[in-house]
Amino acid sequence: MEETVNIGLIGFGTIGSGVVATLNQNIQLLESKVNKKVNLKRIVDLDITTDRGVEVKPGVLSTNVDDILEDDEIDIVIELVGGYQPALNFILKAMENGKHVVTANKALLAKHWQEITDSAQKNGVRIAFEASVGGGIPLLAPLNDGLTANNIETIYGIINGTANYILTKMAAEGLDFDTVLKEAQEMGYAEADPTFDIEGHDTAQKLIILSILGFGVYVKQERFHVEGITRITPDDIRFAREELESVIKLLAIAQITDGELEIRVHPTLVPETHLLAAVNDVFNAVYLVGDVVGPVLMYGAGAGMMPTASAVVADCIDIIQDMERPVAYGPKETRVEKIKDISEVESKYYLRITALDEPGVLHSISGVLSDLDISIESVSQKKADKGEAVPIFIVTHHALEKNVQEALTLIDQMDFVKEETVLIRLL
Numbered sequence: 001m002e003e004t005v006n007i008g009l010i011g012f013g014t015i016g017s018g019v020v021a022t023l024n025q026n027i028q029l030l031e032s033k034v035n036k037k038v039n040l041k042r043i044v045d046l047d048i049t050t051d052r053g054v055e056v057k058p059g060v061l062s063t064n065v066d067d068i069l070e071d072d073e074i075d076i077v078i079e080l081v082g083g084y085q086p087a088l089n090f091i092l093k094a095m096e097n098g099k100h101v102v103t104a105n106k107a108l109l110a111k112h113w114q115e116i117t118d119s120a121q122k123n124g125v126r127i128a129f130e131a132s133v134g135g136g137i138p139l140l141a142p143l144n145d146g147l148t149a150n151n152i153e154t155i156y157g158i159i160n161g162t163a164n165y166i167l168t169k170m171a172a173e174g175l176d177f178d179t180v181l182k183e184a185q186e187m188g189y190a191e192a193d194p195t196f197d198i199e200g201h202d203t204a205q206k207l208i209i210l211s212i213l214g215f216g217v218y219v220k221q222e223r224f225h226v227e228g229i230t231r232i233t234p235d236d237i238r239f240a241r242e243e244l245e246s247v248i249k250l251l252a253i254a255q256i257t258d259g260e261l262e263i264r265v266h267p268t269l270v271p272e273t274h275l276l277a278a279v280n281d282v283f284n285a286v287y288l289v290g291d292v293v294g295p296v297l298m299y300g301a302g303a304g305m306m307p308t309a310s311a312v313v314a315d316c317i318d319i320i321q322d323m324e325r326p327v328a329y330g331p332k333e334t335r336v337e338k339i340k341d342i343s344e345v346e347s348k349y350y351l352r353i354t355a356l357d358e359p360g361v362l363h364s365i366s367g368v369l370s371d372l373d374i375s376i377e378s379v380s381q382k383k384a385d386k387g388e389a390v391p392i393f394i395v396t397h398h399a400l401e402k403n404v405q406e407a408l409t410l411i412d413q414m415d416f417v418k419e420e421t422v423l424i425r426l427l
């Protein structure tokens with residue numbers, strides 16, 4: 001084993017520590033796979049005094065990023081700082097200096113995809129990002145390789161571990177939202193700004209990456225509907241289970257029909273019989289349909305120190321195995337001719353309307369729905385004392401989103417409605 005490949009790690013936080021632990025644990029296995037010495041030459045972080053609980057060789061830690069970016073001996077840079085800047089500059093500089101890059105930074109990739117991939121091409125280096133979607137699940141490599149014979153038709157993903165952990169714990173243990181979010185943060189699942197997780201932005205960023213690989217199209221987040229889980233209550237979860245035999249999941253949806261791409265992120269009522277309904281806790285899953293293979297489900301730990309480190313180290317080994325191979329970033333030509341606006345989507349809807357328990361309330365609500373061509377499948381109301389605001393649960397037949405939104409605008413303006421109505425689409 002003559003040749004040595006040197007790696008520089010920027011960001012020694014949750015995932016960075018997992019990468020060091022993985023290299024310490026499995027270095028012999030990894031070196032035997034590539035028949036080269038794999039040397040973690042330098043680790044850079046702003047904080048090099050906190051004990052991360054992993055063994056680091058003397059002289060490896062530094063606070064100066066140029067110790068990696070300007071070191072001619074370093075072949076691969078792992079960026080695990082997160083966020084937009086200075087992470088973007090670190091990656092671009094590493095590439096300009098001829099270094100391959102591995103990152104788990106979906107926020108950065110989703111926003112600066114073109115700039116980063118152009119730079120990789122220009123500088124003849126690889127950018128690998130398996131850990132950016134689905135944590136430890138091998139997901140992007142199969143999309144590029146094993147499923148390459150297919151036109152991808154549908155992608156449904158539970159791709160945020162934090163949100164799935166919160167929804168699972170709220171349903172199973174009746175815990176409140178804030179308590180479970182705190183737990184997810186303590187376990188290292190959540191983003192530095194957890195609103196990315198609970199407001200659906202992290203899921204949207206991952207869906208952007210999946211759409212590039214699946215459909216060959218880069219869609220900016222501003223162009224599609226993104227909604228998080230912050231308005232889901234125990235009442236919604238109970239109604240879903242008892243009345244609809246469904247669970248609520250934060251779903252990423254991308255599907256193509258006749259050249260039109262539907263792309264959206266929102267809480268969704270998933271029937272208990274669907275494979276995705278069984279994906280709980282921090283686990284993620286992507287269910288996709290290819291025109292040749294049919295349905296495929298990929299499942300595993302979607303966040304956390306060691307699962308994510310598994311994907312980061314796998315990317316390093318993949319690069320070492322073939323540094324010359326260009327990375328395929330999905331189909332070169334896209335079948336997407338148009339992005340379908342959410343207003344044109346048709347779905348069944350669950351509505352939770354909070355209204356005073358007074359004569360004529362249901363009549364007024366059903367009048368608005370019927371005027372907008374929305375047919376009611378079921379309606380029920382919690383028992384209440386007269387004059388008290390209570391939830392009214394309505395499930396509609398298939399209806400057009402723009403009609404439902406218009407109906408809710410009118411309903412929420414009615415005097416007897418006391419809170420903004422909650423809408424959840426059914427799968």
Ligand SMILES: NC(=O)c1ccc[n+]([C@@H]2O[C@H](COP(=O)([O-])OP(=O)(O)OC[C@H]3O[C@@H](n4cnc5c(N)ncnc54)[C@H](O)[C@@H]3O)[C@@H](O)[C@H]2O)c1
Pocket residue numbers: 010011012013014015016044045046047065080081082083086104105106107131132135188189190191192302303304305308
């Ligand atoms: N935590 C997860 O489960 C998970 C899973 C998949 C992907 N990711 C992604 O991995 C990346 C890292 O996430 P994390 O959870 O390890 O974050 P983290 O906050 O635990 O670690 C980030 C580290 O970067 C260091 N850092 C910040 N600015 C720096 C700078 N300018 N120079 C050098 N070091 C700097 C911080 O001190 C910290 O140690 C993010 O892009 C995140 O989205 C995280």
Ligand SMILES: N[C@@H](CCO)C(=O)O
Pocket residue numbers: 132133134135159160161162163189190191197202302303304
């Ligand atoms: N915060 C992210 C990390 C994994 O990308 C999640 O909870 O899924």
